[in-house]
Amino acid sequence: MTAVTGDRGYHASLSRPGDQGAAACRTVQYSCPQSHEFAVPFSGDADVPLTWECRMHGTASKRIDGSEPEQKKAKPPRTHWDMLVERRTIPELDELLNQRLDALREKK
Known part of the structure; x- marks a missing residue:
């Protein structure tokens, strides 16, 4: 429930009677190449990426429970x-x- 303070000094609720609770959420574990593990929260219906940037080192971290990302076929340089x-x-x-x-x- 969110409240907004109006100019009259009272709080007006923005919630509606039919509002549901919080959206479904899931947490995904990632591990960076420097052995730092961290969790990232995602929405329940979000597409979770296989890699995520480490907050401490800035390197690409892989999902702990995920498979290796597919390598794209690179065109030879012309x-x-x-x-x-x-x-x-x-x-x-x-x-x-x-x-x-x-x-x-x-x-x-």
């Missing part, structure tokens, strides 16, 4: 060559290389 080959064919690249080499030879 190189400049990969991007070039997407835009041009090998014969086109050979022709451009020869043109640039001829231009450089003429400058000498």
